[in-house]
Amino acid sequence: MIIGGYTMDDDGVHGVTVKEIExxxxxxxxxxxxxxxxxxxxxxxxxxxxxGRFLWVNEYTQLFQ
Numbered sequence: 001m002i003i004g005g006y007t008m009d010d011d012g013v014h015g016v017t018v019k020e021i022e023x024x025x026x027x028x029x030x031x032x033x034x035x036x037x038x039x040x041x042x043x044x045x046x047x048x049x050x051x052g053r054f055l056w057v058n059e060y061t062q063l064f065q
Contacts, residue, residue, distance in 0.1 A: 003051035010038065018060070025064035 001008050002021070009017045016034045019026035029037050037060070044054040055061050 006051055006055070008051070010034075018055070020064055023064075027060070027063035027065065029063075 001010075005021050007019045007021060009019075014034070015028055015030040016037050017026060017028045040058055041051075041054060044058075049057070
């Protein structure tokens with residue numbers, strides 16, 4: 001799924017991978033971390049928060065490598 005300059009791949013079970021398209025940076029979360037990410041993103045969507053803003057506010061941008 002492409003969301004405002006990012007891609008997010010979520011297999012729904014094991015992990016979530018987020019990639020910043022332009023720079024090519026990415027991070028992957030698994031297990032409980034992936035579950036927490038999914039929960040926080042679902043909550044952010046309820047408030048119409050953009051994906052980029054969600055990543056920044058929740059400090060996920062610091063995980064990009």
